[in-house]
Amino acid sequence: MKIAIPQLNYRVGDISQNRDAIIAAIQKAKAKRAELVIFPEHAICGAYPGDLFEREYFVNECRLAMEQIAAACTGVAAIVGGPNLDLEDGVLYNSAFFMYDGEVRDGVNKSVLSDYDVMDESRYFIADEDNNALRLGQRKLRVLFDEYESTFIRKEDEIIIHIGVTPFTRENTAYRLNTFADLAQKSGKPVVTLNHVGGNGSLVFNGEALVFNGQGELCHRSKAFQEDFLLVDTRNLRPLPPEERQPGDDIAMIHDALLLGIKDFFKKNGFKRAVLGLSGGIDSAVVAVLATEALGKDNVLGILMPSEFSTDHSVKDALDLARNLGIQSETLPIKEIYDQFLSTLKPIFGDRPFDVAEENLQARTRGILAMAVSNKLGHILLNTSNKSEAAVGYGTLYGDLCGSLAVLGDVFKTDVYRLARHLNREREVIPTNTLTKAPSAELHPGQKDQDSLPDYATLDGILKLYIEDNQSPRQIEAAGFARETVERVVSMVNRNEYKRAQCPPILKVSKKAFGNGRRMPLVAKI
Numbered sequence: 001m002k003i004a005i006p007q008l009n010y011r012v013g014d015i016s017q018n019r020d021a022i023i024a025a026i027q028k029a030k031a032k033r034a035e036l037v038i039f040p041e042h043a044i045c046g047a048y049p050g051d052l053f054e055r056e057y058f059v060n061e062c063r064l065a066m067e068q069i070a071a072a073c074t075g076v077a078a079i080v081g082g083p084n085l086d087l088e089d090g091v092l093y094n095s096a097f098f099m100y101d102g103e104v105r106d107g108v109n110k111s112v113l114s115d116y117d118v119m120d121e122s123r124y125f126i127a128d129e130d131n132n133a134l135r136l137g138q139r140k141l142r143v144l145f146d147e148y149e150s151t152f153i154r155k156e157d158e159i160i161i162h163i164g165v166t167p168f169t170r171e172n173t174a175y176r177l178n179t180f181a182d183l184a185q186k187s188g189k190p191v192v193t194l195n196h197v198g199g200n201g202s203l204v205f206n207g208e209a210l211v212f213n214g215q216g217e218l219c220h221r222s223k224a225f226q227e228d229f230l231l232v233d234t235r236n237l238r239p240l241p242p243e244e245r246q247p248g249d250d251i252a253m254i255h256d257a258l259l260l261g262i263k264d265f266f267k268k269n270g271f272k273r274a275v276l277g278l279s280g281g282i283d284s285a286v287v288a289v290l291a292t293e294a295l296g297k298d299n300v301l302g303i304l305m306p307s308e309f310s311t312d313h314s315v316k317d318a319l320d321l322a323r324n325l326g327i328q329s330e331t332l333p334i335k336e337i338y339d340q341f342l343s344t345l346k347p348i349f350g351d352r353p354f355d356v357a358e359e360n361l362q363a364r365t366r367g368i369l370a371m372a373v374s375n376k377l378g379h380i381l382l383n384t385s386n387k388s389e390a391a392v393g394y395g396t397l398y399g400d401l402c403g404s405l406a407v408l409g410d411v412f413k414t415d416v417y418r419l420a421r422h423l424n425r426e427r428e429v430i431p432t433n434t435l436t437k438a439p440s441a442e443l444h445p446g447q448k449d450q451d452s453l454p455d456y457a458t459l460d461g462i463l464k465l466y467i468e469d470n471q472s473p474r475q476i477e478a479a480g481f482a483r484e485t486v487e488r489v490v491s492m493v494n495r496n497e498y499k500r501a502q503c504p505p506i507l508k509v510s511k512k513a514f515g516n517g518r519r520m521p522l523v524a525k526i
Helices: 017-031 050-054 056-071 148-150 171-186 250-270 280-297 312-325 336-348 356-377 389-394 413-423 433-437 456-468 473-479 483-492
Strands: 002-007 036-038 075-085 091-100 103-109 132-134 140-142 159-162 191-193 198-201 203-206 209-212 219-220 228-233 276-278 300-304 328-331 382-383
Touching: 002 017, 002 171, 017 036, 017 056, 017 075, 050 056, 056 075, 056 091, 056 159, 056 328, 075 276, 091 159, 103 132, 103 413, 140 148, 159 171, 171 191, 171 209, 171 280, 198 250, 203 250, 203 356, 250 280, 250 328, 250 413, 276 280, 276 356, 280 312, 280 413, 280 433, 300 312, 300 356, 356 382, 389 413, 389 456, 389 483, 413 433, 456 473, 456 483, 473 483
Parallel strands: 002 036, 036 075, 140 159, 159 191, 276 300, 276 382, 300 328
Antiparallel strands: 002 228, 075 091, 091 103, 132 140, 191 209, 198 203, 209 219
């Protein structure tokens, strides 16, 4: 059987655009003499619409679009994912619509709802109790939304089509390869697994549709992080060379995910230009490079906002970076504004010694200036904080935590350095001094991050176990970390939930990102 697998960048809520893209892909498949065209879960509405599913008119528009797509299915069959309101009992299913001969002929409803991480399907859908094979002529097609629905597979099924979609994480590529290779091998049948591609707010989908033969060997793989179109003949499934069957380098994939996340955040929201603060540090440098790659050098503005504590080499590093990238940069010194703030606050501050209040005031001064530029020029402010800092509260609300999108909010500091080296793989874009100097917020003389935090290798090791692996302090200690350090880090994480609740949306690249995927109480004894 010849199967077409279009990999499309759907837009959440844009039913007409998604419909037109699907119909165009069906027509392309017909021209290539495909017998079946398959599209993933939520293809008609994008992933994930959230509470749009609670609006009856939205679901009805999805259904009308399905009828219009079906009308294009003459001489070819298609499977398209979308919401399905059962008018008899008034419940909503997550469904795959099966269409041919110009009509919707059959379908399958999801039976195992996903309620983990960012998924919240039980809020909207009812799980079906059954999963019937779809018939295309004499062939039986088993459509699954979730690998845990594999209990429905029968020996008479000719092929298994998995249409469930999952956002990109650094762990997910290897998981999908292993899971569906194992399913193909155990069932002895070809397996096709689909995914969305594109950025939808915090979520990035990497595509990479996979096709396995009945021996569990990977035979086809669509491109990652871009649209693609596969044409597969299930009668001739030959394994790819061994090197093409392996997961990609994790930092290269994270780079591509962040790049696509920025591109689609701007494109799908109708934004064009970005602004960010350039401190001369590693985080702002990495975000500046990614923004330039995503949006083009003419659409990125870097603002240097030195204070009396900023070192000459940091200013030089920031200017060198802007020059290397070819982006516009402006310098807005903050000393006079900062001094005026201190003068105004003198009746309240009195003669109290310099402390975190004055440090945060500098960060908030920079935040005010960056947001003013954003408002006046219509540029979108990119946040440059990393996951390590967000985890322990090493950031200033309404200061360096400002922004519309946190590009590195799910990237630990040690991985920020790896990203920087990846970005410098062909030429020095990020100045060497930025990579080698000790990280510092430069809010008081001689300040270094490690004055307040454990070294980043230790900090990130603890944070990964606590945040991403959900381990207890005692388990983390057993992994080889000092009890005092573990208790200190865990305490910092727990007492800074209120800060993270006010942070910008974060591009998710790990299995546990701050935001919707980690729902912790703001007031709790942990």
